[in-house]
Amino acid sequence: MGSSTAVKQDRLWQRHADMAKLGGTPKGGVNRQALSAEDAAARNLLASWAKARGFAVFTDAIGNLFVTRAGTDAAALPVMSGSHMDSQPTGGRFDGMYGVLAAFEALEALEDSGAKTRRPVMAVAWTNEEGSRFQPGAMGSAVFAGAYKLDEMLAQTDWKGVVLKDALAETLKAAPAPMRDGPPGFKVAGYVEAHIEQGPRLENEQKTIGVVTAIQGSRRYIVTIEGEEAHAGTTPRAARKDAYAAATRIATAMYEATTDKDDTLRFTIGRVEVSPGSPNTVPGKAVFTIDMRHPDNDALASYEAKLYEIARTKAVPCPAGIERVTNVAPTYFDKAVIDMVRSAANTLKLSNMDMPSGAGHDAMHIAKLCPSGMIFVPCERGISHNEIENAAPEDLAAGTKVLVEVLEALANR
Numbered sequence: 001m002g003s004s005t006a007v008k009q010d011r012l013w014q015r016h017a018d019m020a021k022l023g024g025t026p027k028g029g030v031n032r033q034a035l036s037a038e039d040a041a042a043r044n045l046l047a048s049w050a051k052a053r054g055f056a057v058f059t060d061a062i063g064n065l066f067v068t069r070a071g072t073d074a075a076a077l078p079v080m081s082g083s084h085m086d087s088q089p090t091g092g093r094f095d096g097m098y099g100v101l102a103a104f105e106a107l108e109a110l111e112d113s114g115a116k117t118r119r120p121v122m123a124v125a126w127t128n129e130e131g132s133r134f135q136p137g138a139m140g141s142a143v144f145a146g147a148y149k150l151d152e153m154l155a156q157t158d159w160k161g162v163v164l165k166d167a168l169a170e171t172l173k174a175a176p177a178p179m180r181d182g183p184p185g186f187k188v189a190g191y192v193e194a195h196i197e198q199g200p201r202l203e204n205e206q207k208t209i210g211v212v213t214a215i216q217g218s219r220r221y222i223v224t225i226e227g228e229e230a231h232a233g234t235t236p237r238a239a240r241k242d243a244y245a246a247a248t249r250i251a252t253a254m255y256e257a258t259t260d261k262d263d264t265l266r267f268t269i270g271r272v273e274v275s276p277g278s279p280n281t282v283p284g285k286a287v288f289t290i291d292m293r294h295p296d297n298d299a300l301a302s303y304e305a306k307l308y309e310i311a312r313t314k315a316v317p318c319p320a321g322i323e324r325v326t327n328v329a330p331t332y333f334d335k336a337v338i339d340m341v342r343s344a345a346n347t348l349k350l351s352n353m354d355m356p357s358g359a360g361h362d363a364m365h366i367a368k369l370c371p372s373g374m375i376f377v378p379c380e381r382g383i384s385h386n387e388i389e390n391a392a393p394e395d396l397a398a399g400t401k402v403l404v405e406v407l408e409a410l411a412n413r
């Protein structure tokens, strides 16, 4: 076993408590939105801890914040771990922050045990993962990975009209850190992100560690059904082209077609609009959204084919049009990293299970750059994006121990 024995549960828990004060809400959560004064305060606190341990700190042009513990081979590519410090407006204290603090604890554990690693080990706090103030989310990691263009992201505005570039400049003025020259992004030898599960599976199955194999893909559609407006009192059934009735037939058939026995597919109709929206007029038009998520791209494609078939046959006599508005492919994590996470959990005698991630994470972008993986720990009742989000100190420490073992192995690979 490596440096995981040096992980200090109390120190890690106290750091969560200290960070939770920055943007703390009365219900015990946080409102620490991207590039806010609270975000700047969190950056300063992390940087102060880093300096106290003699770790180098720098930032990049999209505001990602890096903490480095040097390796013995100056030319070797670093291994990296982290997540995000921004939150939803009514967010919890563990979403994202756990991944940053677990990474920082890993650096401290390596330091405390006097471990020498060939590669540098870095902790990172990615800018704007939540995407609640500035769109899109997972911005810092996406720019780092080259998935989004820096200039386009700097031009984004929040709902008050504040330009991201200005908010970033203000944040970096309040939380100064040495700036790395050039566009964001550099070569990395491996990336592992720890995160609370944000779902109930680990708790339900009484497992401590989720060995994350993939991040599920998602496809979103807008279904538009054209009917014919008619008098609600006089029009016989056979003469009606009721757009809403057609929409319900499609919806019912889809709910049925998407009921898989292992409950993997996520199928949601979240918005329905019926027009003209008059109680005594047969609806002439119905528009609704479909959101489907699954870790297997082929499965998504086959459910999509079912949707087209059902829309064609069930909407009669109303024509139904389908527009696919998003298609995000699943992320498959690196097999070797997945194996390392599982075997570290087993070595540490921590109960574990393989699972895909239901939510998106920064790791989905970094996985395109280097061998990557994720470690999940349980959160109470699976509740997240909520001020009452909670996790157990011993679970947070357990996930961090796994992280230390994997990072140390990657850093000597």
Ligand SMILES: [Zn+2]
Pocket: 083, 084, 095, 096, 129, 195, 361
């Ligand atoms: Zn998160």
